[in-house]
Amino acid sequence: MKEYIDRKEAISAIREYRGYFQDQKSTDMMLLKMEAENILKDLETFDIVPVVHGKWIYTGKEMWRCNNCDNEIAGYDKMPSEYGVNYCDRCGAKMDEVEE
Ligand SMILES: [Zn+2]
Structure with a gap:
């Protein structure tokens, strides 16, 4: 069974993430987050009720x-x-x- 997440919430979670890569240079961390956001933005969306x-x-x-x-x-x-x-x-x- 497919499971769905809210794209805005997922992007917000990525932006707020302070985990394993916390010690990376801040620009590296920012680029990783931007890449992750772009992946989510490219995914197909569905109307879910x-x-x-x-x-x-x-x-x-x-x-x-x-x-x-x-x-x-x-x-x-x-x-x-x-x-x-x-x-x-x-x-x-x-x-x-x-x-x-
Ligand atoms: Zn009714």
Whole structure:
């Protein structure tokens, strides 16, 4: 599985890094950091959206409510996820939270 990092945070971490190469001449250190920044800037970017998790809550008469946005859907005698309705069609929450 791919893992993603925030480019701005990565560049900031490089700029603030004070590690093993701390004893290098400051110009060498600065050049190393600039090279690392340029590598990160050249990498491909992706639009990533955080996953919002939710769950269906039964409200009666085959009605289910999204616990994240209160959207209601009708016509399911069992948990909508059992019919393949795994996302709220209003807020996009992934309905994989379980009752505690
Ligand atoms: Zn929702």
